[in-house]
């Protein structure tokens with residue numbers, strides 16, 4: 001690890017003045033060429049993790065380190081963020097309509113984004129837009145560039161948003177639930193595209209609540225629970241031999257699509273804690289089947305083989 | 316065998332903004348036996364919720380009939396329809412807004428009894444809470460105290476309050492986290508077996524459908540393209556669209572790939588012939604000209620395709 005890492009978060013903690021501690025120990029590493037899945041349930045802190053990397057998190061006390069290509073982002077000035085966002089790292093969201101103004105043609109909007117960061121003429125920028133849309137698998141890119149956002153189908157809009165995010169060749173693409181609003185057949189197309197991007201254009205942080213998406217599209221995964229990364233590692237290792245009791249229980253709770261149908265699904269009793277009611281020890285302790293006295297202290301996130309895990313069972 | 320619910324050649328067309336005609340449900344026939352769990356699956360906008368509303372009598376078809384226990388819903392008086400309402404119930408995707416925030420959970424549970432002028436007691440309501448796995452301690456609290464999964468349990472408690480024969484559940488677990496979703500799936504299955512409840516389960520998630528439904532029907536652009544026993548349909552789909560749906564579900568160990576190109580065509584101008592022919596990987600010239608009918612192919616399976624797979 002170390003030197004090759006494009007992005008490395010260590011013990012990131014975000015304390016909001018009213019809502020409480022929203023991120024409470026986020027550690028993850030993304031090396032160049034990897035697709036890192038950041039997976040977790042609603043409210044676990046996935047989006048905040050992505051937003052923090054772009055300095056877009058809600059105001060509050062942010063501690064820990066965020067290294068990007070050797071620079072510590074936590075010390076960035078407003079001016080430094082401006083040169084960074086969209087240029088070295090870019091983000092896409094579940095709802096592409098939020099990325100585009102409804103009243104302007106999508107080509108013009110992507111062009112503007114390009115000219116903000118790169119010294120290109122209008123004509124050069126326009127050519128770049130068309131070539132980008134083409135690379136994103138948009139059919140007849142010249143014509144599509146002339147369309148308004150609402151004239152495109154959900155899948156095409158998502159491709160256009162990805163084109164805009166990649167318009168200035170960022171090294172990191174953060175995709176926050178990019179397929180959640182799409183139908184499965186269209187989701188499959190976008191996942192194929194993200195895989196191509198990971199291999200060709202940029203490293204990808206793929207935020208999702210769907211373990212199936214992670215299994216198929218990612219090379220690595222970080223599992224978030226209640227604001228804490230509780231386990232991370234290569235995807236095959238995590239799926240085959242999950243170490244953390246939460247990861248284990250989560251994988252068991254997913255209904256299978258083939259093989260024998262279980263009479264009942266194994267469940268995790270209860271629900272995740274709210275940020276202001278998070279246990280001071282292991283955040284999963286109240287729902288954990290293996291809980292013991294030691295769990296009242298927050299377990300350290302440490303390496304175990306090719307996994308990293310925060311659980312006293314592996315201390 | 317007499318069916319609990321039978322729909323014959325239902326059609327529902329909406330007139331949209333510019334005077335366009337949108338066929339949300341197009342010639343659908345369907346039957347549900349007592350105590351049976353049937354799932355309706357398909358991509359967004361294919362007409363699942365519209366069909367669900369027609370079957371419940373919330374919306375009237377332009378054509379066709381819905382027959383519940385031998386009675387045609389269209390011929391029922393308002394009063395008879397209200398009596399029937401107690402026996403047909405609906406559960407929606409948890410939106411958090413289904414409950415009046417100023418009512419206690421006990422009051423919310425009493426509502427169906429009040430509406431249908433049936434007797435209730437605190438004891439019967441707390442028993443209902445326990446039936447869906449909620450602590451009786453919630454009785455005097457407010458919905459704001461509930462998590463998403465607990466709210467969905469309360470929704471389900473309300474739906475089963477009057478001992479209905481049929482529940483239509485429209486995406487009941489879609490908004491829930493995986494760890495909570497499994498609890499609700501188990502609950503729905505238990506209730507279905509214990510109360511001999513028929514269930515029409517609307518979902519876009521095939522793995523959830525497989526866990527919960529005996530039989531499934533796949534919809535595409537307003538019509539049913541395949542129907543049969545859930546495990547058999549998912550293991551060996553006959554319709555190319557069902558095949559693509561199964562192949563598109565991201566699963567551990569399955570290689571990444573996109574089984575279909577393009578998006579679903581607009582329901583305002585559906586393709587002629589087989590509605591799937593514009594995206595179908597095995598379409599032939601005949602498919603663009605002739606609409607295939609949904610026909611029996613043995614083993615309780617039905618398929619609407621000129622060139623069904625695996626046969």
Ligand SMILES: Nc1ncnc2c1ncn2[C@@H]1O[C@H](COP(=O)(O)OP(=O)(O)OP(=O)(O)O)[C@@H](O)[C@H]1O
Pocket residue numbers: 016019022040041042043044045046047048049058209275
């Ligand atoms: N601007 C904000 N102010 C206060 N609290 C916030 C803010 N943004 C997020 N939170 C809280 O922080 C926690 C983590 O939120 P986040 O949006 O990162 O979750 P998530 O994992 O992306 O969830 P989802 O799957 O629902 O998108 C949640 O409890 C959320 O309510």
Ligand SMILES: Nc1ncnc2c1ncn2[C@@H]1O[C@H](COP(=O)(O)OP(=O)(O)OP(=O)(O)O)[C@@H](O)[C@H]1O
Pocket residue numbers: 329330331337338339357358359360361362363364365366519582
């Ligand atoms: N009241 C209405 N007026 C006009 N069009 C409608 C109305 N209700 C539904 N539609 C249209 O009818 C079609 C079927 O809608 P329906 O809600 O039944 O689909 P669905 O399968 O439930 O989709 P989803 O999975 O997104 O819930 C869609 O094209 C929808 O836009």
Ligand code: SF4
Pocket residue numbers: 554555556589590591592593595596597598599602607619620621622623
């Ligand atoms: S009828 Fe033709 S187009 Fe339709 S699904 Fe069958 S093969 Fe494909």
Ligand SMILES: [Mg+2]
Pocket residue numbers: 046047048176
């Ligand atoms: Mg989020």
Ligand SMILES: [Mg+2]
Pocket residue numbers: 363364365485
């Ligand atoms: Mg619907």
